[in-house]
Amino acid sequence: MDTSMTENPYRLAANTATAAPDTANESSEDFFVTRDVSNDGLHFEPHRHDTDELMWAREGRLDVRFGGRNLSLHHGHMAWIPAQVTHEATLLGDGELMCLFADTRLRPTGDRWDQPHVVAASPLMGTLVHHLRDLDRPRAERRKTRELLTEIIATSDVREDTLALPRDRRAATVADALLADPADQRTLVELAEFVQISPRTLARIFINETGASLGKWRNRARLNHSLTLLKQGHTVEDVAAGVGYRTTSSFIETFRNNFGLTPAAYRRRFLV
Template sequence: MTENPYRLAANTATIETDTGNGSIEDFFVTRDTCDAGLHFEPHRHDTDELMWARAGRLDLHVDGRNLSLHHGHMAWIPAQVTHAATLLGEGELMCMFSGTALRPTGERWRQPHVVAASPLMATLVQHLRDLERPRRERRRARELLTELIATSEVREDTLAIPRDSRAATIAHELLANPADQRTLVELAESAAISPRTLARIYIGETGLTLGKWRNRARLNHSLTLLARGESIEEVAAGVGYRTTSSFIETFRKNFGVTPAAYRRRFLT
C-alpha cells in the first residue's frame, strides 16, 4: 500500500481550520509501505519534513551526501531542500510534513540533519497519523514531538555511501548482507579495484576505514533486528559476529546499553 508522502513536492501542507477551537492544523503524517523497495526522485517541498523508516533501510540523498538510515534515525529536511530517497526491501516509511512556522528555533533547523528516534518520538509519529483524534489532542501531540526533536541529539552514526560507483556497489552489498565475511582484498577483487585504492576511497569519501564502516553497518542493522524481537544470538549471527559475547561487548561500547536492554525498549 502506498500513501505517497511526496504529493507535496510543489505545494504547501494542507491547511484546515479547526472549527472546534479556531486554530489552524498545518501538519500531517503520511505512510508508505513496500514489499520490494520504493524510490522517490529528487524533489523539494514548501514544508519541513521529518522522515522516519519504521521498517527497512532508507537511503537518503540530501545536501550532497548519500546516507544509509535505520529505524533509530529520523531525518529532518527543511523546506526547499532538494532530496531523494529509496526505501529498500520490505519497509515502511512515515513522514510528517509541517509548516515552517512550527519548526524549532535556531540555525540547526535550517539545515538537514539526522536525530535519534526515541520510542516516544516513534509513537507520536504514528499517533499523529490518526485523523480521527480530536484536533486539540493532535496539536498537543505535535507540540510534544517538536519539543523532543529540538532536544534530540544529532546522530553521527549514519553511514555515508561512497560516491565512487565501485565502492558504492560494495557498500550496498555489505548493507544487504551484514554477515558478509569477505576481506578487503576479496571485496576489492570483486569490484575490479586494487585494495589500496578501495581503502583510500572509503577513508576519503566516508571518513571511515572499510573495516570501521562495515562494523557500523553491522551494528546499525542489529538495531532493526533487535526491535523486531529476535534473540541476541540470532542477531549476532545475522550481522556477522563470530561469537555472541563479542557482539554484546561491541554493541555496549557503541550504544551505551546492552542489546537486551535496547530490545526491551521496543518490546515493552
Template sequence: MSLGEHADHVDAALSAPRVRQWTFAEFAVTSTFVDGGSEFALHRHEEDQLAWMASGSVEVSVGSDRWHLRHDHAAWIPTGVLHEMRFAEPGELVSAYVDQRHRPSPSGWAQARVLALDPLGGALLRHLSVDGRSAARRQAAYALLSDLVAEAPVSREVVALPRDSRARAIAVALLAAPDDDRELAAWAASEGVSAKTIARAFLADTGWTFREWRVRARLHVAVGLLQGGEPVHAVAPSVGYDSVSSFISAFRARFGVTPTAYVGRSRSADL
C-alpha cells in the same frame, strides 16, 4: 509540492501504495507502507520534512550525502531540497511536514541532516499518524515533537554511504550480506581498484575507516533483524560474529545496552 499534493506524489512513487494521510492546520503527518525495492524518485517539497522509518530501513540521498537509516534516526529535509529515497525491504515510513516558518528554531535548519530520534519522538510521530485525535491533542503532540526535534543531536553515528561509486557498491553489498568477511583488499579487487583507494573513500566520505564502518553496518543490520523478531543467537552469525558473546559486547559498546534490552525498549515505546 504542497501538503494537498503529497498523497498524489506517494501514489505515483509506489507501484502499490497503501497510504494513510491526515492534514492539520499547519502541518501534516503521513504513514506510508512501502514494499521492498520501491523508491521515491528525485523530488522536493514546499515544506520541511521529518522522515522516520517506524519499521524497515531507507536509503536517503540528498545531494552528495547518502544515509542508510532505521528507526533510531530521522532525516530532516528542508523546504526545496532535492532528495530521493530507496527501500530495500518492506517497512513503514512516517513523515511530518511543516511550513518552514514553524521550524524548531530560527536558524540552523536550512541544511539536511540526520537526527538521533529517541523513543518518545517515534511515539509522537505514531500518535500523530492515527486518525480520530482531537485537534487539541494533535497540536499538543506536535508542539512536544517540535521541542524534541529542536534538541535532538545531529547524529555522527548513522551509517553513511560513500560518495565514490566503487566504495558505495562495496558498502551496499556489505549491508546486504553483513556476514561476508572478505578483507578490504578482496573487496577492492572486486571493483578493480586498489585497497588504498577504497580505504580513502570510506574515511573521507563516512568519517570511519573501512573496518569501523563494517562493524557499524553489521550492528545496523542486526537492529533490523532483532526488531523483526529474530533471536540474538541467530542474529550474531548472520551479521558476521563468530560468537554470541562477541556480538553482545560489540552491540553494547555501540548502543549502550544489550540487544535484548534494546529491543525491549523499542517495543515499549511502540505501546
C-alpha cells in the same frame, strides 16, 4: 525562484505499484503525516517541498541523499529536511516510511533547523508521529501532540552514527553488498577483486567518501542491522551470527561500547 522541483508534499515520484500509501493524508491543518508500506522498495527522485519534512523509517532501511551526503538510516534515526532543500530517498525492501510535513512557521527555533540533519528517534517521538496520522482525533488534541513533538525534536541529539554511503560506483557496489549481507566475511582484497580495483584504491575511496575505513564502516553497518533484528525479536545469539560476528561475546562487547547498553537490554524495549 525556480519552482520546477517544488511539488505537493506527498508521494513524489514514488513506486506506487509496490507501495501501499496512506490515502487519508490531507487535512486543513498546517501539518500532516503520511505513511507508506512497501514490500519491494520505494524510491523518491530528487525533489523539494514548500514545507519542512521529518522522515522516519519505522521499519526497514532508509537511504537519504541531501547536501552532497548519502546516508543510510535505521529506525533510530529521523531525517530533518527543511523546506526547499533538494533531497532523494529510498526505502529498501520490506519497510514502512512515515513522513511529517509541517509549515515552516512550526519548526523549532534556532539556526540548526535551517539545515538538513539527522536526529535521534526516541520511542516517544515515534509514538507521537504515529498518533498524528489519526485525523479522527480532535483538532486541539492533534495540535497539542504536534507541539509536544516539536519540543522533543528541539532538544533531540544530532545523530553522528549514521552510515555514510560512498558515491563512487565501485565502492557503492561494495557497500550495497555488505548492507545486503552484513555477515559477508570477504576481506578487503576479495572485495576489491569483486569490483576490479586495487585494495589500496578501495580503501582510499571509503576513507575519502565516508570518513571511515572499510573495516570501521563494515562494523557500523553490522551494528545498525543488528538493531533491526533485535527489534524484530531475534535472539542475541542469532543476531550475532546473522550480522557476522564470530562469537556472541564479541558482539555483546562491541554493541555495549557503541550504544551504552547490552543487546539483550535493547531487545527488551520492544518485547510486548
